[in-house]
Amino acid sequence: MLSLLPVLPIVIPLLSGxxxxxxxxxxxxxxxxxxxxxxxxxxSTLRLLSEVERTGILSVQIGGWAAPVGITIVADxxxxxxxxxxxxxxxxxxxxxxxxxxxxxxxxxxFVFLHVLLMGVCGSFLTGxxxxxxxxxxxxxxxxxxxxxxxxxxxxxxxxxxxxxLNLVSSALFLAGIGILYGVVGTLxxxxxxxxxxxxxxxxxxxxxxxxxLIAFGIKAAMFPLFFWLxxxxxxxxxxxxAVFAGLLTKVGVYALIRVFTLIFxxxxxxxxxxxxxxxxxxxxxxxxxxxxxxxxxxxxxFHIVSQIGYMTMGLGLNSRLSLTASVFYITHHxxxxxxxxxxxxxxxxxxGTGDLKKLGGLYKTHPSLSVLxxxxxxxxxxxxxxxxxxxxxxxxxxxxxxxxYCIVATALFVSLLTLFSMTKLWAEAFWKPRPDxxxxxxxxxxxxxxxxxxxxxxxLVLALITLTIGIGAETFFNLADRAAGQLMxxxxxxxxxxxxxx
Amino acid sequence: MxxxxxxxxVTLSMLTFSMFFALMRxxxxxxxxxxxxxxxxxxxxxxxxxxxxxxYVKEPVLLQAAVVLALLSFVGTIAFATYVERRGRx
Amino acid sequence: xxxxxxxxxSRLLHPLLLLYAVYLLFSGHNVxxxxxxxxxxxxxxxxxxxxxxxxxxxxxxxxxxPHTLIGTGLLFAMGSALLSAFRGQAFMTGLWxxxxxxxxxxxSVGTPVIFDTGxxxxxxxxxxxxxxxxxxx
Numbered sequence: 001m002l003s004l005l006p007v008l009p010i011v012i013p014l015l016s017g018x019x020x021x022x023x024x025x026x027x028x029x030x031x032x033x034x035x036x037x038x039x040x041x042x043x044s045t046l047r048l049l050s051e052v053e054r055t056g057i058l059s060v061q062i063g064g065w066a067a068p069v070g071i072t073i074v075a076d077x078x079x080x081x082x083x084x085x086x087x088x089x090x091x092x093x094x095x096x097x098x099x100x101x102x103x104x105x106x107x108x109x110x111f112v113f114l115h116v117l118l119m120g121v122c123g124s125f126l127t128g129x130x131x132x133x134x135x136x137x138x139x140x141x142x143x144x145x146x147x148x149x150x151x152x153x154x155x156x157x158x159x160x161x162x163x164x165x166l167n168l169v170s171s172a173l174f175l176a177g178i179g180i181l182y183g184v185v186g187t188l189x190x191x192x193x194x195x196x197x198x199x200x201x202x203x204x205x206x207x208x209x210x211x212x213x214l215i216a217f218g219i220k221a222a223m224f225p226l227f228f229w230l231x232x233x234x235x236x237x238x239x240x241x242x243a244v245f246a247g248l249l250t251k252v253g254v255y256a257l258i259r260v261f262t263l264i265f266x267x268x269x270x271x272x273x274x275x276x277x278x279x280x281x282x283x284x285x286x287x288x289x290x291x292x293x294x295x296x297x298x299x300x301x302x303f304h305i306v307s308q309i310g311y312m313t314m315g316l317g318l319n320s321r322l323s324l325t326a327s328v329f330y331i332t333h334h335x336x337x338x339x340x341x342x343x344x345x346x347x348x349x350x351x352x353g354t355g356d357l358k359k360l361g362g363l364y365k366t367h368p369s370l371s372v373l374x375x376x377x378x379x380x381x382x383x384x385x386x387x388x389x390x391x392x393x394x395x396x397x398x399x400x401x402x403x404x405x406y407c408i409v410a411t412a413l414f415v416s417l418l419t420l421f422s423m424t425k426l427w428a429e430a431f432w433k434p435r436p437d438x439x440x441x442x443x444x445x446x447x448x449x450x451x452x453x454x455x456x457x458x459x460x461l462v463l464a465l466i467t468l469t470i471g472i473g474a475e476t477f478f479n480l481a482d483r484a485a486g487q488l489m490x491x492x493x494x495x496x497x498x499x500x501x502x503x
Numbered sequence: 504m505x506x507x508x509x510x511x512x513v514t515l516s517m518l519t520f521s522m523f524f525a526l527m528r529x530x531x532x533x534x535x536x537x538x539x540x541x542x543x544x545x546x547x548x549x550x551x552x553x554x555x556x557x558x559y560v561k562e563p564v565l566l567q568a569a570v571v572l573a574l575l576s577f578v579g580t581i582a583f584a585t586y587v588e589r590r591g592r593x
Numbered sequence: 594x595x596x597x598x599x600x601x602x603s604r605l606l607h608p609l610l611l612l613y614a615v616y617l618l619f620s621g622h623n624v625x626x627x628x629x630x631x632x633x634x635x636x637x638x639x640x641x642x643x644x645x646x647x648x649x650x651x652x653x654x655x656x657x658x659p660h661t662l663i664g665t666g667l668l669f670a671m672g673s674a675l676l677s678a679f680r681g682q683a684f685m686t687g688l689w690x691x692x693x694x695x696x697x698x699x700x701s702v703g704t705p706v707i708f709d710t711g712x713x714x715x716x717x718x719x720x721x722x723x724x725x726x727x728x729x730x
Binding site: 024 | 658660661664665667668671674678683685686687
Binding site: 564567568570571574575577578581582584585 | 599606610613617624625626630633634637640641644645
């Protein structure tokens, strides 16, 4: 069964999706399959991580076709960590969606597309073939197009339109890049590409080619200058959907960037990685400044995704083992925290019926426990010790200082300060200030909020606990991230695992 | 140069020539019905071209494509017809 | 659309198209064809019926819900892929077996056929789902 382990994170969501389709009429069964399937996914990814951690990189040659020709599924530590995160988010969101997504959307196949989305995400993390990665991207995007438009309110459609257009452009660029790459090198297997490009005669062409991938993945990851689609579409679908998007989708772009720019395009590091560094700095600044101007709960959070993406790619741009470690750690921390914040915003929206900060208020008085659950991820995002965000930022800052890149370190610290300001704004507006009186032309404010249901609070609690664990046990997680970064910096082990002839 | 290949070449060029007119009607066609008929004609011509080409290169497998196209273009034209009928405008 | 010509044509063409779909499905391993285009042809036969009569009667003719078709197809495809893994080979490796029909020759049966059947069902289901939804709206 060991040979099946790396493909299980792809097989399980597909099977869950297929079985959900068989029970199209029964929402109740679909919900149970949603929770059960994602739970199994989580278990399988955990098992995969422990196996990879124990025995090294695992690979499966699909269909028994040997490496450079066939498709290889590879699980190194970085992929396995990402897959586990996908499992955690998938499970938490499935539980949350039980009541967090309205029945009408559920009856249009919400859970089916959630499974397909998770399959695409896990597939992109685990594949060792660049064209196959494109295919998984498409699977993921197809499902996300449906999820973002499902329900079809006019605001949603407007957001979906921007989302779809930009992502199609990015896919086209990605595909064009793959085509040219294949024309130049004659292989699509990433390990093989790494070997063959190292001996290439024309590094200038390869650098030009790498720009295709930088832009394509940059759009998906919402990096500067093509990030504007994210804040204008992520706040439109139901909170559970935007939580998955916020947690996983942009991070797939970041994963692809890190994978491609550590394994394949390492010929002209001075040019490509410095460019990434500059883009990261600008991404951070634009995101956080955009957030300062917003007054809608999820819009603020969406702009913060953009600024946080800058931190993750900053680690890639610095291109040292420590900085990559910090990047991996940052991604881990960010996925958990960001999803959690979106879930909290969903609870608030369900309770008060609005996400507008000006109309919210007094939540601390009525729901102190929820406030604490908001405060943990929010402060973690801002980077306050001893929460996970602090260690992630600390790692990046130290890595930057060691490489004497003072400019980007200063930017990172400044943006961190602004993030704290922004989180304080959310806290003050939604929780701290007294509830505003009735605006003109509206009914009496409902004195009693809708009750919170347990299935919506439980995932938030679990994610908050994970954040705390990452913060308190930072050393363990940092060591794991360090080993993952080691595998990324020195791809020999990866290449050997893929090229090994045994299936 | 066998007789079959000469005939095939002549027929192919004639079919291509007719294709030109069909496409012209498709582009010009004052009414929607004109365009639908032109489209149907185009697909019929393509079926013919494939069939002749199959004989020309002696590769019977290609004939399947012609069969599929012939069947589907029929359904396609009907779909167009229903659409036109439902819109209530020629 | 209530046209006698169309009704008659659809009654004649519907089984013909389905038969051709099945032929494409099974011949697809060695020559052009396979699950995908077989699914399209199969869907076209039901589409023809939809245009000739109406959606409810086409649904009745299909018997199964398109969603069920998609789900079953996915299970078929995954099942064929998993079979080899349970036999200890790499995921999705084709397994082949066969039997002799006396006088008619050797028949090979393999997991790729199951996979193709799955693709056929998925394509049929998705296409019909789209066609039914569009014609109902």
